[in-house]
Amino acid sequence: xxxxxxIVGAGLGGLTLARVLHLHxxxxxxxxxxxxxxxxxxxxxxxIHEADGQRALRAAGLYDAFRALVHEGxxxxxxxxxxxxxxxDQLDDGTGGxxxxxxxxxxxxxxxxxPPGTIQWGRKLVAITALGGGRHELGFADGSxxxxxxxxxxxxxxxxxxxxxxxxxxxxxGTSFVETYLHDADARHAATAEAVGGGALFVLAPGKGIxxxxxxxxxxxxxxxxxxxxxxxxxxxxxxxxxxMARVAAEFEGWAPALTALITEGETAPVLRRLYALPVGLEWxxxxxxxxxxxxxxxxxxxxxxxxxxxxxxxxxGEAIVAHAGDIEAAFAAYEAAMFPRSAxxxxxxxxVLALCLGERGPAGIVDFLTGARETLxxxx
Numbered sequence: 471x472x473x474x475x476x477i478v479g480a481g482l483g484g485l486t487l488a489r490v491l492h493l494h495x496x497x498x499x500x501x502x503x504x505x506x507x508x509x510x511x512x513x514x515x516x517x518i519h520e521a522d523g524q525r526a527l528r529a530a531g532l533y534d535a536f537r538a539l540v541h542e543g544x545x546x547x548x549x550x551x552x553x554x555x556x557x558x559d560q561l562d563d564g565t566g567g568x569x570x571x572x573x574x575x576x577x578x579x580x581x582x583x584x585p586p587g588t589i590q591w592g593r594k595l596v597a598i599t600a601l602g603g604g605r606h607e608l609g610f611a612d613g614s615x616x617x618x619x620x621x622x623x624x625x626x627x628x629x630x631x632x633x634x635x636x637x638x639x640x641x642x643x644g645t646s647f648v649e650t651y652l653h654d655a656d657a658r659h660a661a662t663a664e665a666v667g668g669g670a671l672f673v674l675a676p677g678k679g680i681x682x683x684x685x686x687x688x689x690x691x692x693x694x695x696x697x698x699x700x701x702x703x704x705x706x707x708x709x710x711x712x713x714x715m716a717r718v719a720a721e722f723e724g725w726a727p728a729l730t731a732l733i734t735e736g737e738t739a740p741v742l743r744r745l746y747a748l749p750v751g752l753e754w755x756x757x758x759x760x761x762x763x764x765x766x767x768x769x770x771x772x773x774x775x776x777x778x779x780x781x782x783x784x785x786x787x788g789e790a791i792v793a794h795a796g797d798i799e800a801a802f803a804a805y806e807a808a809m810f811p812r813s814a815x816x817x818x819x820x821x822x823v824l825a826l827c828l829g830e831r832g833p834a835g836i837v838d839f840l841t842g843a844r845e846t847l848x849x850x851x
Contacts, residue, residue, distance in 0.1 A: 473798060474498060475791065476608070476618035478631050480507075480589050482573075483764030483780030484624030485580035488588055489530040490788030500624075501608065501616075503594035507581055512574035514691040515544060515670075515683045516777045520567045526781035529789065535579045536571065541686055544570030546669030549837050554665060554726035558837050562669060570669065572685065573777065595630045604759025604799070606634070620798045621760040622787065624780075627746055629766035635754040640746035640769050642700055643821075645828060647681075647693040647743045647772075648718050650736030655690045659735060661728040666690055673729050674832035678721055681827075682732055692732040693743070694718055697828050703742060711739050745771055750821065751814035753806075761802045763787055768813035773820035783809055 475491055477484045480502035488498040504510060518524055518536065527536045545562035581589070597609035606618045623631025627640055655663040663684075665671065671682040682692040696702075696718065707713045718740075719733045748769045761767075764780030787805045794801040826835035 473619035475620045475622060476501070476616065477622045477624050478595055478608070479623065479625035479629075479764075479766070480504070480581075481624055481626060481764060481780065482577060482580065482777050483766075483784040484622070485577065485584070486526050486530055486781045486784030487622060487624065487763060487788050488784075489532070489580060489583050490785050491791065492584060492588070493531055494788070494792045496788075496791060498588065499616075500589045501593040501595060501610070502589055502591055503611075505592040507578075507589075507591070512572075512577055514573065515541065515570045515685055516573050516576060517545065517568040517570050517774050518576070519775075519778050522775070522782040523778035526778075526785035529785040530580070530583070530781075532579055532583060535583075536576065537569075539571040539575045539579070540569040541571060543668040544670075544684070546667055547672070547840060548665075548667045548670070549672045549674070549833055549840065550665065550726075550729070551833060552673065552675055552722075552725040552729070554728055557833060558840060559667070560840065568774075570683075576777075595625070598630065598634060600634070606759060619759065620791075620802075623760070623762040623766045624764055624784070626765045627769045629762065631760065632762060632766055634760050635757050635762065636752065638749060638752055640748050643745050643747050643771060643824075644699065645695060645697045645745050645771075645824065646700075646703055647695050647745065648714065648733075649741040649743055650692045650694065650715075650732060651738045652690040652692075652732065652735060653737050654688050655684075656688050659690070659731055662731045662735075663688070663690065665726070665728045666732075672827065672833065672836050673725070674827050674836060676830050676832055677828055679828055679832065680722070680725075680729055680732055690732065692736075694722075694733055695828055696721060700744060703744070708742060714742065715740055747771055747817070747821070750817045751810075753810045756799070756803055756806070758799060761787070761806060763809075767809065768817055770813075770817035770820040771824040773823040775816050775820060779813060779816060782812075 474497040477500040480500050491498045527533045543562045545566040547560040549558040594611040599607040623629045652659050673680040677697040679695040763783035790801040790805040
């Protein structure tokens with residue numbers, strides 16, 4: 471009989487895994503630190519790719535529900551220079567294969583697809599004890615404990631499950647994003663809304679850039695990228711939102727006002743997001759009873775693949791467990807054999823995409839990439 475699967479983390483990877491297992495009658499429980507599904511904002515738009523994210527959603531039986539969420543026109547892409555001159559303007563003609571959806575809505579359909587009680591909210595993992603034979607005791611902040619026969623860490627960048635497999639931790643990659651929003655943009659920020667266009671916007675220069683995306687209901691969601699050491703941000707009073715935005719805005723002095731408005735007119739408290747990554751090609755020796763999915767396994771710079779890979783990890787791990795009924799070790803080994811090379815290749819590509827955006831060739835590098843140079847990225851060996 472197949473043991474119940476214990477999943478730590480209710481992100482997209484863990485939810486997809488639980489859904490695939492549920493479809494095949496295999497019990498799973500997810501332990502999530504957040505007190506409820508709505509405890510935190512779930513981020514912005516995700517482009518869901520045919521080869522990984524869409525494939526995972528088909529395996530989860532949620533493809534049609536996903537299609538109903540697609541933000542029409544969201545695949546449009548613009549690249550501008552600092553003066554607002556259009557360097558590239560790709561419209562969304564419906565044939566791009568990377569439809570855009572809100573992360574929160576995608577997570578919602580996954581949550582709603584699971585039986586009641588699958589997710590145990592407010593269960594923050596604080597300790598793990600190996601019991602032998604692939605079994606692990608999980609201790610939570612509320613004092614409760616459970617024993618996992620088959621443990622999957624889907625708990626993100628700072629995974630508490632990962633140390634069972636490797637001592638490696640994420641490192642800062644030298645770049646941070648500051649996240650901002652404009653609301654009702656077409657009416658209140660017309661010039662900026664026009665500059666962003668119908669989908670994604672890139673405005674890049676060596677060492678800095680403005681990344682923005684149009685979301686439903688007239689929302690413009692921006693990430694202001696800066697290649698700076700952590701000490702540069704540590705020197706700013708991050709409690710003072712005005713001080714943070716003034717310091718960031720100063721780095722874009724002389725850029726077109728319609729663009730810098732994404733910084734200076736932000737209508738929500740700015741959020742500093744320092745970028746960390748695991749080493750490209752990270753692998754570990756097989757440890758009985760435990761494996762990882764998503765960022766817990768292969769955290770990389772943001773380049774449009776993270777959510778897609780997490781869902782594919784969850785789907786393929788679920789399928790491996792089904793295919794090796796009664797032999798969780800064979801299932802975990804088969805999953806890792808496919809996941810390791812795939813994640814190494816995608817992580818290497820993600821580092822290269824970030825370099826194209828904020829390196830010395832920006833914005834020409836990203837224009838080349840978007841106009842057909844994707845295949846020129848060198849995969850990890």
